[in-house]
Amino acid sequence: MTRPKSKNVDYFPHYIRKSPELKLIMHKHKSEGYMAYYKLLELVADAEYHYLSVKTEDEKNMFELGMENCAEEVVKDVIRILCDRGQINKEIWKNHKVIWMEDFVKKFRGVWYKRGKTLPKIDSNGNLSAPRNLQEREVKQSKKYTLVDYDSAKDEFFSDDIAVGDIKKKYSLSLQRLKNEAILMIKNFSKKGEWIEDFEDALDTWLLIRKGILEDTQQRDAEMDLALDSIIED
Numbered sequence: 001m002t003r004p005k006s007k008n009v010d011y012f013p014h015y016i017r018k019s020p021e022l023k024l025i026m027h028k029h030k031s032e033g034y035m036a037y038y039k040l041l042e043l044v045a046d047a048e049y050h051y052l053s054v055k056t057e058d059e060k061n062m063f064e065l066g067m068e069n070c071a072e073e074v075v076k077d078v079i080r081i082l083c084d085r086g087q088i089n090k091e092i093w094k095n096h097k098v099i100w101m102e103d104f105v106k107k108f109r110g111v112w113y114k115r116g117k118t119l120p121k122i123d124s125n126g127n128l129s130a131p132r133n134l135q136e137r138e139v140k141q142s143k144k145y146t147l148v149d150y151d152s153a154k155d156e157f158f159s160d161d162i163a164v165g166d167i168k169k170k171y172s173l174s175l176q177r178l179k180n181e182a183i184l185m186i187k188n189f190s191k192k193g194e195w196i197e198d199f200e201d202a203l204d205t206w207l208l209i210r211k212g213i214l215e216d217t218q219q220r221d222a223e224m225d226l227a228l229d230s231i232i233e234d
Contacts, residue, residue, distance in 0.1 A: 049120035052099040096126035
């Protein structure tokens with residue numbers, strides 16, 4: 001009997017440094033807000049494909065069970081704050097009663113990558129796209145792609161300060177190093193004749209694969225800086 005395929009995650013990182021959203025929640029609701037915030041993250045992480053629907057009566061009851069010991073008004077305000085701060089997709093929640101936390105879901109990219117899957121996604125109508133096999137990603141092969149063909153996607157990504165800042169922080173990279181890695185990734189796609197459908201997703205996956213290489217490079221750079229400093233001091 002084959003083992004059932006996982007459609008959620010068993011854990012997520014609990015960072016010591018509090019996000020601005022959590023600080024605001026704790027300022028308003030103290031420890032109960034803290035509890036409600038992490039209970040909500042647990043429900044999203046545990047939901048099938050991290051798609052937390054609160055539409056039907058059964059779903060509402062299950063949500064209430066998951067948020068037990070948290071006052072209803074606190075839970076509502078936590079959701080409001082996360083919607084206003086862009087951590088929950090406000091329109092999807094308002095129109096479809098689905099809690100979708102794009103940035104939180106992206107933290108699971110490594111888990112889904114190890115499963116050989118893409119991240120789950122939703123469209124503007126709240127419809128879920130289940131993860132696809134990585135090898136089944138649509139590949140455009142109508143022509144041989146040159147580096148110039150990817151320029152618009154690259155420029156669009158680097159014009160998004162939030163997306164760039166998130167990846168720089170995640171992998172501890174300078175802007176120039178990130179641009180260099182993006183060029184390497186583009187060359188790799190061009191060599192294989194593959195199109196980049198989602199530049200941010202592709203770059204994040206590329207950096208995840210190369211993480212060990214990057215860490216080695218950063219260590220060599222740090223050692224070189226120390227060596228240069230000692231020469232200057234002498």
